[in-house]
Amino acid sequence: MRSLYIIGTAFFLSGCSSIAVLNPKGTAGEKQLDLLLLSLLLMSIVLAVVFTLFVRFLVKYREKPGQEDDFPTQKAGNKKLEISWIVIPFIIIIVLAVPTFATTYQLDEPFNNDQDPLTIKVTGEQFQWSFYYPEYNITSRDELRIPVDRPITFKLSSKDVIHSFWIPQLGGKRDALPGKENTLRMTAIETGTYSGKCAELCGAEHALMTFDTIVLDKDDFSTWIEKMKDGENN
Amino acid sequence: MNSIYHYFRTLPSDIILADISFVIIIIATTFLLTRYHKWKWLWSWITSTDHKKIGIMYLVVSFLFFLRAGLEALLIRMQLAFPENEFWVFQGERFNQLTSTHGTVMIFLVATPLLIGLMNVIVPLQIGARDVAFPFMNSLSLWLFISGGILINVSFIAGGSPNAGWTTYAPLSLNEFTPGPSNSYYPIGLQVAGLGTIMGAINFIVTIIKMRAPGMKFMRMPLSTWSMLITSVLIVYAFSALAVALLLLTFERLFGTIILSGSEGNPLIWQHLFWIFGHPEVYIIALPAFGIFSDVISTFSKKKLFGYTSMVFAIILIGFLGFMVWVHHMFTVGLNANINVFFALTTMLIAIPTGIKIFNWLFTMRGGRIRFDTPMLYALGFIVTFVMGGVTGVMLGSVPADYQYHDSYFVVAHLHYVIIGATIFGVLSGVYYWWPKMFGKMLNEKLGKWNFWTFVIGFHFTFFPMHILGLMGMPRRVFTYPEGEGLGWLNFVSTCGAFLMGIGVLFFMLNIYLTTRYGKFVQQHDPWMKRGRTLEWTVPSPPPPYNFARVPVVTSGEPLWTAYEAQKHNIDFEGDYDEIHMPSSSSLPFFMGMAFLIASFGFVFEIWSVAILGMAGVFTTMTIRSFQNKNGYFIPKNKVIYNDKGVGY
Numbered sequence: 001m002r003s004l005y006i007i008g009t010a011f012f013l014s015g016c017s018s019i020a021v022l023n024p025k026g027t028a029g030e031k032q033l034d035l036l037l038l039s040l041l042l043m044s045i046v047l048a049v050v051f052t053l054f055v056r057f058l059v060k061y062r063e064k065p066g067q068e069d070d071f072p073t074q075k076a077g078n079k080k081l082e083i084s085w086i087v088i089p090f091i092i093i094i095v096l097a098v099p100t101f102a103t104t105y106q107l108d109e110p111f112n113n114d115q116d117p118l119t120i121k122v123t124g125e126q127f128q129w130s131f132y133y134p135e136y137n138i139t140s141r142d143e144l145r146i147p148v149d150r151p152i153t154f155k156l157s158s159k160d161v162i163h164s165f166w167i168p169q170l171g172g173k174r175d176a177l178p179g180k181e182n183t184l185r186m187t188a189i190e191t192g193t194y195s196g197k198c199a200e201l202c203g204a205e206h207a208l209m210t211f212d213t214i215v216l217d218k219d220d221f222s223t224w225i226e227k228m229k230d231g232e233n234n
Numbered sequence: 235m236n237s238i239y240h241y242f243r244t245l246p247s248d249i250i251l252a253d254i255s256f257v258i259i260i261i262a263t264t265f266l267l268t269r270y271h272k273w274k275w276l277w278s279w280i281t282s283t284d285h286k287k288i289g290i291m292y293l294v295v296s297f298l299f300f301l302r303a304g305l306e307a308l309l310i311r312m313q314l315a316f317p318e319n320e321f322w323v324f325q326g327e328r329f330n331q332l333t334s335t336h337g338t339v340m341i342f343l344v345a346t347p348l349l350i351g352l353m354n355v356i357v358p359l360q361i362g363a364r365d366v367a368f369p370f371m372n373s374l375s376l377w378l379f380i381s382g383g384i385l386i387n388v389s390f391i392a393g394g395s396p397n398a399g400w401t402t403y404a405p406l407s408l409n410e411f412t413p414g415p416s417n418s419y420y421p422i423g424l425q426v427a428g429l430g431t432i433m434g435a436i437n438f439i440v441t442i443i444k445m446r447a448p449g450m451k452f453m454r455m456p457l458s459t460w461s462m463l464i465t466s467v468l469i470v471y472a473f474s475a476l477a478v479a480l481l482l483l484t485f486e487r488l489f490g491t492i493i494l495s496g497s498e499g500n501p502l503i504w505q506h507l508f509w510i511f512g513h514p515e516v517y518i519i520a521l522p523a524f525g526i527f528s529d530v531i532s533t534f535s536k537k538k539l540f541g542y543t544s545m546v547f548a549i550i551l552i553g554f555l556g557f558m559v560w561v562h563h564m565f566t567v568g569l570n571a572n573i574n575v576f577f578a579l580t581t582m583l584i585a586i587p588t589g590i591k592i593f594n595w596l597f598t599m600r601g602g603r604i605r606f607d608t609p610m611l612y613a614l615g616f617i618v619t620f621v622m623g624g625v626t627g628v629m630l631g632s633v634p635a636d637y638q639y640h641d642s643y644f645v646v647a648h649l650h651y652v653i654i655g656a657t658i659f660g661v662l663s664g665v666y667y668w669w670p671k672m673f674g675k676m677l678n679e680k681l682g683k684w685n686f687w688t689f690v691i692g693f694h695f696t697f698f699p700m701h702i703l704g705l706m707g708m709p710r711r712v713f714t715y716p717e718g719e720g721l722g723w724l725n726f727v728s729t730c731g732a733f734l735m736g737i738g739v740l741f742f743m744l745n746i747y748l749t750t751r752y753g754k755f756v757q758q759h760d761p762w763m764k765r766g767r768t769l770e771w772t773v774p775s776p777p778p779p780y781n782f783a784r785v786p787v788v789t790s791g792e793p794l795w796t797a798y799e800a801q802k803h804n805i806d807f808e809g810d811y812d813e814i815h816m817p818s819s820s821s822l823p824f825f826m827g828m829a830f831l832i833a834s835f836g837f838v839f840e841i842w843s844v845a846i847l848g849m850a851g852v853f854t855t856m857t858i859r860s861f862q863n864k865n866g867y868f869i870p871k872n873k874v875i876y877n878d879k880g881v882g883y
Contacts, residue, residue, distance in 0.1 A: 172637020
C-alpha cells in the first residue's frame with residue numbers, strides 16, 4: 001500500500017507544492033494526506049470504470065440512421081451484474097474504512113508524558129486568536145510560535161461565537177466553541193512559517209481572522225520564550 | 235419627509251438599485267396586466283386548485299428565486315475574482331448576507347420547490363389520477379411557500395438579510411451577535427415555507443398511495459413517482475426536525491430563551507437538529523432528480539429501466555441511511571472518536587445504493603437506441619457530474635481527511651457538484667422532457683443544446699477549481715484572500731465559469747420565450763418520437779383539467795411502451811365516459827398565505843399588533859374554510875366526450 005502512496009504522492013506533488021494539504025509539515029497532516037491519497041486512489045478506480053462504460057455505451061448504442069423504428073430487446077436486469085456492483089463497492093468501502101477508523105483513533109490519542117508535550121490554550125474571539133502557554137505563563141496574539149518536533153496539545157475554546165482553528169499545512173481543523181474545551185494534537189516536523197485561519201463563519205471579519213504559525217527549532221523557541229517573558233514583565 | 239429623504243441618502247447603492255428595479259418591475263407588471271386585460275386570467279391561476287397549474291406556478295416562482303440567487307452567486311464570484319479585491323459594497327457583513335441568502339434561497343426556495351412543482355404536474359399523470367388527493371391543501375402549500383419566499387427575498391431591502399450562513403449556526407445567529415431583524419427573517423420565513431412543504435409531502439403520500447389507477451401496483455409505478463413517494467416520507471420527518479430547530483431559534487431571538495446560547499445553553503443543539511434535517515434534505519432534493527433521470531434515460535435509450543426492483547430498493551435504502559449520517563457535517567466540533575467513526579461508516583455505506591443506481595442507469599443504455607435530445611444530454615451530464623460529486627462525498631466521509639476538507643472550498647465544490655449535478659440538471663432535464671406535456675409545445679432543440687453546453691462547461695470551470703482551492707487552504711465564506719497564497723488564478727477561472735453558466739441560463743430563458751411566442755403546438759399525446767413509456771404520454775398535450783377522460787386500466791409497468799410493441803398507437807381506454815367531478819377553485823389559500831406574510835413581518839420586527847393582526851387573518855381564513863360548503867363541480871358527460879374525441883387522437 002505504501003508504495004502506491006509514494007507513486008501517488010510523487011505524481012501529485014510534482015506540480016502542486018503550493019497546495020498546502022498535499023504538502024504537510026506536521027504529523028497529523030501527514031496521516032490525513034495518506035487517507036486523502038488512499039481514498040483518491042480508490043475513487044479513481046470507480047471513476048475509471050464508470051467513465052469507461054459510459055463512453056463505450058454511448059458510442060456503441062447511439063441511434064444510427066435507419067434504426068428509428070427499432071424495438072430493442074427489453075432486459076429487466078441481470079442478477080450477476082447487480083450483485084457484483086453491490087459486493088465490489090462494499091470491498092472498496094472496507095478498504096477505506098479500516099485505515100479511516102485506525103487514524104481517527106490515533107489522532108484522538110493523548111500524548112505520553114515522556115514525549116514532553118507542550119500545551120497551548122487557544123482562544124478565539126471576534127476577530128482574533130490568542131495563544132496562552134501555561135508552561136511559561138505567556139500570551140501571544142495572532143501569532144503562534146511552536147517548537148519543531150515537540151508534540152503540541154492545543155486546548156481550544158471561544159469567548160463568543162464558534163470559530164474553527166486551522167493550520168492547513170500542519171493538520172486538520174477543530175472547532176473552538178464557547179463554553180466547551182476541544183483538544184487538537186499535532187507535531188510540526190519542519191521549521192518555517194505557515195498560515196493559520198478561522199474556518200467557521202464567525203461574523204463580518206471572518207476572512208481576516210488569520211494568524212501566522214512560526215515553527216522554530218528548540219533554541220530559537222527558548223529565545224522567543226525568554227523575550228516574551230521579559231515583555232510580560234515590563 | 236426630511237427623515238425619509240435622509241433614510242434614502244444613507245442607503246448603500248446596491249439597495250437603492252434594487253429598490254428602483256423593484257418599483258420598475260411592479261409598475262411594468264401592473265401596466266402589462268392592465269393593458270392586455272390579464273388580471274382575471276392571473277386571478278384564475280392564483281385561485282386554481284388544478285395540480286398542473288399549481289405545479290407550473292411552483293416552477294415559475296422558484297425560477298424567479300433561482301435568478302435572484304444566481305445573480306448573488308455572480309456577485310460573490312465578482313468579489314472573489316482577485317486577491318484582496320473590493321467589488322462594489324460586497325465585503326465583510328454584506329458579503330456574509332450574499333452567501334447566506336444565496337444558500338438559503340437556493341436550497342429552500344429553489345431546489346426543493348422546483349422539484350415539488352415538477353412532480354406536482356407529473357405524479358398524478360403518471361399514476362393515472364385526475365388530481366392530487368387534497369387540491370385545496372396543494373394550493374395552500376404553494377401560497378405558504380410563496381409567502382415564506384417573499385419574506386426571505388425582501389429581507390435585504392427591509393432591515394438586512396440573514397448573515398450567519400445558510401446553516402445559521404448559533405450563537406452567531408443570536409441577538410447578542412447579530413441584532414436587528416436580519417436573522418429573524420430566516421427562522422420565520424422558513425417556518426412558513428416549511429409548513430407548506432410538509433403539507434405538500436402529506437398530499438403526495440396520500441395521492442400516491444390512494445389514487446393510483448386500477449392495476450397500477452406499487453411495483454409498476456414509474457421511478458419519478460417512486461422517488462417522490464420516498465422523498466415525501468423524508469420531508470415529513472426531516473422538515474419536522476427543521477420546524478423544531480427554527481422554533482427554538484425564533485424563541486431565542488424574540489423572547490430570549492437561553493437554549494442555544496454559548497454561555498448558558500448549548501449551540502450544538504442547533505447543529506444537531508439542523509443537520510438531522512439538513513442531510514435528509516440533500517436526498518429530498520436528489521431523489522426526485524434520480525427519478526426523473528431514470529424515466530429520461532429509459533425513454534431516450536428505448537429501453538426498460540435496468541434493475542427496476544433494485545432501483546426502488548436503492549431509493550428506499552438511500553432515504554433510510556440519509557437519516558443516519560448527519561454527524562458527518564459535525565466531525566470537527568469535537569465529538570468523541572466512537573461517534574465520528576460510526577457516522578463515517580454510515581456515510582460511506584450510502585455509496586452502495588448510489589452506486590447501484592449509477593450502474594443501473596449505465597446498463598439501461600446498453601443495447602438501446604440512444605438519442606441525444608436535451609433532456610438526455612442533461613441526464614448524461616448528470617451521470618458524469620454526480621459521479622464526481624459522489625466520490626468526493628466518500629472522500630469527505632473519511633473522518634481524519636475531513637478535518638482538512640471541512641468548511642473549506644473542497645466542501646463548496648462537493649456540494650455544488652451534487653446539488654447542481656443532481657437537482658438543477660434534473661429539473662432542466664425534466665423541464666425539457668415534460669415541457670410539451672405541460673404547454674403543448676416542444677422547446678427548441680438547438681437552443682437547448684446551447685443551453686446545455688454553456689451551462690455544463692461553465693459549471694465545471696466554476697466548481698472544479700474549488701476542490702484545489704480547498705486543498706490550498708481557502709476556508710469557505712471568506713470575502714477575500716491574501717495575495718501571496720497562489721489562490722488568485724483559480725478563483726479567476728471559477729469566476730469566468732460562473733459567467734458562462736449565467737449565459738447558459740440566458741439561453742434557457744431565450745428558449746422559453748421563443749418557444750412560447752413562436753413555437754407550434756404539437757398535436758400528439760407523445761411528442762418524443764414514439765418513445766414514451768408511461769401514462770403521462772397517453773393523454774393530450776397539454777392534458778385537459780381532468781387529465782384522463784376515462785381512467786386507464788394498467789396491465790404493465792410501462793403501459794404505453796407495451797401498446798407500441800403491440801403496434802398500437804396508444805393504450806386502450808376502456809369503459810364508459812361519465813361526468814367528472816372537479817375541485818372548486820378557491821382564493822382562501824392565497825389570503826391565508828398573505829395573512830401569514832403579514833404575521834411574519836410582525837414577528838420579524840417584533841411589532842406585536844401586526845403579528846396579532848396577521849394571525850387573526852390566518853385563523854379567520856381557517857374558520858371560513860371549516861364552514862365552507864364548496865364541494866366542487868361536475869364536467870358533464872357530453873362535454874368530456876366532445877373534448878376527448880376532438881383533441882389529440
